[in-house]
Amino acid sequence: TRKAYRAGVRAWCAWADRHALPCLPARSADIAAFLADERGRGLAPATLELRRAAITYLHRLAGCAVPTADAAIGETMTGIRRSAARDGFTPRRKAAATQDVLATIISAIDLSKLSGMRDRALLLMGFYGAFRRSELASIDIRHVTLLNKGLLVTLPQSKGDRQGKGVEIALPYTHDQYCPVKAYGAWLAVSGIQAGPIFRRVRKESTAASDGNGREIGQLPLTDRSIARIIQSRASAAGLDGKTFGGHSLKRGALTTGMDAGAHPVKLKRLARHATYAALGDYLELGDPFDGHALTQ
Numbered sequence: 001t002r003k004a005y006r007a008g009v010r011a012w013c014a015w016a017d018r019h020a021l022p023c024l025p026a027r028s029a030d031i032a033a034f035l036a037d038e039r040g041r042g043l044a045p046a047t048l049e050l051r052r053a054a055i056t057y058l059h060r061l062a063g064c065a066v067p068t069a070d071a072a073i074g075e076t077m078t079g080i081r082r083s084a085a086r087d088g089f090t091p092r093r094k095a096a097a098t099q100d101v102l103a104t105i106i107s108a109i110d111l112s113k114l115s116g117m118r119d120r121a122l123l124l125m126g127f128y129g130a131f132r133r134s135e136l137a138s139i140d141i142r143h144v145t146l147l148n149k150g151l152l153v154t155l156p157q158s159k160g161d162r163q164g165k166g167v168e169i170a171l172p173y174t175h176d177q178y179c180p181v182k183a184y185g186a187w188l189a190v191s192g193i194q195a196g197p198i199f200r201r202v203r204k205e206s207t208a209a210s211d212g213n214g215r216e217i218g219q220l221p222l223t224d225r226s227i228a229r230i231i232q233s234r235a236s237a238a239g240l241d242g243k244t245f246g247g248h249s250l251k252r253g254a255l256t257t258g259m260d261a262g263a264h265p266v267k268l269k270r271l272a273r274h275a276t277y278a279a280l281g282d283y284l285e286l287g288d289p290f291d292g293h294a295l296t297q
Contacts, residue, residue, distance in 0.1 A: 008054025011038070024062055028070035031055060035076055044089070045081045052077070094246040097231070097253035098260075099178075101240070102127050106178055108238035114190060114216060115202040119230055121187035122199050124180035126227075126250035129153060129169045130271045133227040133247030139198050141188075149173065150181050167273055197221030252284070259284055 015034050016023035022030075035048050043051075056068040067073075097105065106123060109116045126136050135155055145152045150172040171180045187198070201218035222230075228247035235249075236242030251272070258268050265277060274280050290296075 004050045005054040005057055008051040009058050011051060012055050012058075025059060025064040026055060026067050028067040028072050031067060031070075032072050032076040035073070035080065039080045039084070045077070045084050048077065048080060094248045094252065095235075095241075095244040096256045097123075097127065097235070097245065097249040099127075099253070099257045102250075102253060103178060104240070105234050105238045109234065113202075117183075117187050117190050118199060118202055119234055121180070121183040122227065122230065123234065123250065124178060124183045125151075125153075125171060126231075127254050128171045128174075128180045130251045130254040130273070131169070132251060133224040133231075136199060136227050137197075137221050137224045141193060141195055141198055144184070144198070146181070146185075151184060169273075191217055193217070199227070201226070255280070256284055 012026075012031075012034060013023045015037065016026070016030065019030075021027075031052070035051060038048055038051060039045075052068050052073065056066055059066045059068070095101075102123060106120055109120050111117055111120065122136060125131065125139075126133075129135075138155065139153060143154045143156070145154070150170060153169045153171060154166055155169065156166050171184075173179055173181050184198075187193075191200075193200075196219065199222045200220065201222060203216045224247060231247065231249055232242040232245050234242075235245040255268055255272055258271060263271075265280070269277055269280050272280050
């Protein structure tokens with residue numbers, strides 16, 4: 001989010017400078033014109049909403065009146081979304097790595113390689129914890145506790161944790177070959193990691209039978225982008241269209257699997273760690289619209 005806000009602020013300030021306009025405090029009419037110009041460059045409506053949020057945040061940090069709630073800006077965004085829809089634009093959502101899809105991906109992983117052991121643990125923990133890619137990248141071994149029922153992962157910081165209290169995520173034993181708890185334990189055993197980040201860079205030639213001297217495994221955590229690329233490459237290796245997968249695929253897959261299993265929306269919201277039910281809807285893949293129609297039996 002911070003990266004997106006920085007990009008939005010840079011874009012806004014550059015645009016205002018080119019037009020000899022004040023970037024702070026901004027005028028609502030200027031922001032509306034900026035958003036329209038950005039759409040003219042081909043930016044998606046969702047990106048423009050991020051631009052708008054970045055300008056809002058900039059003004060709050062500076063202690064200035066916030067102009068982005070003005071009706072003119074709201075009407076501009078409504079018009080942008082409508083024109084985008086008329087032009088055939090549809091939001092591109094990453095494919096959901098549901099339980100069946102995940103099993104296909106996991107089954108294609110070569111577990112004789114350290115990277116394979118790491119990626120199996122990453123994918124299974126990411127799925128059962130409905131983690132964002134940034135959350136996966138941030139997990140430290142001290143954040144993970146092994147209990148009788150499974151793993152308890154404590155995240156000191158999370159996007160949905162507005163007050164910074166930290167959140168606890170339960171990863172249960174599944175008693176099959178796709179168990180996140182066993183995959184986590186196996187990765188620690190072969191990697192020799194005893195402290196620091198769990199998911200790190202691994203040399204491609206390293207095998208799970210290496211001497212464990214630690215040289216094949218880096219010290220720094222994977223980046224969130226690296227995790228997205230791992231998900232895509234593993235999906236491609238399993239014969240799927242890797243380009244349709246990404247960092248949100250594990251979270252979407254977990255929530256969709258829970259929905260299909262009949263999980264109560266309260267439980268889905270808790271798993272997603274969303275503040276509202278509206279945000280939850282963006283992560284669900286509804287599938288066949290005829291299945292379960294309200295007026296058929």
